[in-house]
Amino acid sequence: MEIIDIELDPIAITEQVKGEMVRHFPWRSASTVPEGLKVIISGKSLCDVGCAEGDLMVQFAKYASSVVGIEMDPDRFSVAINRGLTVKVGNFFRIRKAEFPVCEVYHLWGPSPETSQLMVDHLMAHPKVGECTILTAGRNGAPHVKRSVEKWGGKVLAIPYEEWSEQLERIEAGKWWIGVIEKKTGVHV
Numbered sequence: 205m206e207i208i209d210i211e212l213d214p215i216a217i218t219e220q221v222k223g224e225m226v227r228h229f230p231w232r233s234a235s236t237v238p239e240g241l242k243v244i245i246s247g248k249s250l251c252d253v254g255c256a257e258g259d260l261m262v263q264f265a266k267y268a269s270s271v272v273g274i275e276m277d278p279d280r281f282s283v284a285i286n287r288g289l290t291v292k293v294g295n296f297f298r299i300r301k302a303e304f305p306v307c308e309v310y311h312l313w314g315p316s317p318e319t320s321q322l323m324v325d326h327l328m329a330h331p332k333v334g335e336c337t338i339l340t341a342g343r344n345g346a347p348h349v350k351r352s353v354e355k356w357g358g359k360v361l362a363i364p365y366e367e368w369s370e371q372l373e374r375i376e377a378g379k380w381w382i383g384v385i386e387k388k389t390g391v392h393v
């Protein structure tokens with residue numbers, strides 16, 4: 205298994221305005237992640253499975269041709285929708301086949317390694333999903349990233365990741381590991 209280490213300059217996401225710190229989007233996920241993925245996502249339709257408040261969607265939209273999120277937590281998807289993002293509301297595993305977003309790239313970072321693995325399996329087996337790239341993400345080398353790549357083949361990217369706490373302090377979160385899995389076949393129905 206090949207692990208590719210990507211180094212990026214950190215991007216500041218707060219600024220001082222009239223002596224006060226002003227927070228810009230994204231307030232959680234680092235903009236360095238989509239930056240590190242731009243070769244893969246540029247000009248492609250992208251679905252962020254479990255998009256939460258849409259922090260990464262905002263950044264993905266700089267490069268992708270279209271971005272849709274899927275989210276089942278009302279507290280989280282309401283923030284994303286209020287930001288003007290397109291979100292399919294509901295449980296990813298229960299979206300009706302006819303309504304399933306068909307995209308060229310799927311990004312997911314599930315709530316647990318097991319769920320992330322199941323999400324990758326679901327996309328690989330989904331009859332509506334054709335040729336595409338599945339990006340399975342986790343912080344600090346989360347085991348499902350490796351497991352997904354070992355199971356389905358692909359490569360692992362390690363991208364610097366930082367986030368900001370509610371107190372506006374930078375948290376050095378380490379590397380965001382991303383498994384890049386190519387789905388080669390699929391039947392569109």
Ligand SMILES: C[S@@+](CC[C@H](N)C(=O)[O-])C[C@H]1O[C@@H](n2cnc3c(N)ncnc32)[C@H](O)[C@@H]1O
Nearest residue numbers: 233254255256259260275276277294295296313
């Ligand atoms: C770790 S967060 C990822 C956040 C987002 N992708 C980002 O990086 O900014 C995982 C999200 O997946 C959502 N989620 C988990 N299981 C889901 C499911 N079965 N269907 C839809 N959303 C799900 C959770 O509610 C949570 O918001």
